[in-house]
Amino acid sequence: MNEYLRPLLGLLARLNPREQRLVVVFLALLAVVVVYGVIVEPLVGGRRRLASDIESLSGDVAVMETLADRIHALETIGAKKRKGPAGPAEDFSLFAFIDKAAVGSVREETVASMTPTRRPLEQGMEESTVELKLSAVTLAEIVALLREIEGARHPVYVKRLDMKKRYDERREFDVVLIAGAMSRT
Numbered sequence: 001m002n003e004y005l006r007p008l009l010g011l012l013a014r015l016n017p018r019e020q021r022l023v024v025v026f027l028a029l030l031a032v033v034v035v036y037g038v039i040v041e042p043l044v045g046g047r048r049r050l051a052s053d054i055e056s057l058s059g060d061v062a063v064m065e066t067l068a069d070r071i072h073a074l075e076t077i078g079a080k081k082r083k084g085p086a087g088p089a090e091d092f093s094l095f096a097f098i099d100k101a102a103v104g105s106v107r108e109e110t111v112a113s114m115t116p117t118r119r120p121l122e123q124g125m126e127e128s129t130v131e132l133k134l135s136a137v138t139l140a141e142i143v144a145l146l147r148e149i150e151g152a153r154h155p156v157y158v159k160r161l162d163m164k165k166r167y168d169e170r171r172e173f174d175v176v177l178i179a180g181a182m183s184r185t
Contacts, residue, residue: 063171067140071147078151092154094128094181101152102132105144110137126185129159134175136166142175149179156181 012020095116102111112133119127134142142163149156160178 059171063139067143070140070144074144074147074151078147092181092183094156094179095130097152097154097156098130098132098149098179101145101148102134105148106134106137106141110134110141120185121182124185126183127180128183129178129180132175132177132179134173134177136169136172137175138172142173145177154181 012023015023095114099114102114112135113131114133115131117129117131119129121127134145146158146161149158157180158177159180160176162176163173164175166172166174
């Protein structure tokens with residue numbers, strides 16, 4: 001270490017006292033800037049990020065509490081529906097069921113499109129699917145829709161669920177949901 005300091009101290013000794021003071025002041029300022037940039041700024045920035053995360057998470061907690069209440073209410077309704085008599089499976093229309101589930105759980109203006117399709121399978125089976133595109137829906141509405149689908153009397157499954165967070169509103173999503181059901185032809 002002395003090998004590196006000796007030439008620097010030699011250069012400092014050749015300077016007059018005024019220049020030596022300027023170099024010392026410059027080195028002190030440089031040390032302050034380095035300490036601030038390496039220690040102080042990351043700590044302050046970390047505190048800001050934590051405060052932002054806390055604010056975001058507290059908003060999420062409020063949404064989750066609302067969802068929990070909604071889920072509880074839907075479970076109660078679903079339990080009452082399951083106790084009633086089930087209709088024949090042949091009368092089941094997946095498109096009508098998804099339409100009714102969407103009307104009961106999301107705002108009407110959020111439904112962008114509903115596209116039904118059918119395709120034959122082996123052994124006399126047929127798969128019906130409905131592609132439901134939703135725009136600007138909240139997480140609570142998505143969960144309510146999935147609960148409605150889960151509570152179906154006829155076996156309905158979610159074949160695909162794509163959710164994309166919106167850039168303009170961070171608590172809303174664009175959703176593509178494909179629900180399916182099997183039936184005999």
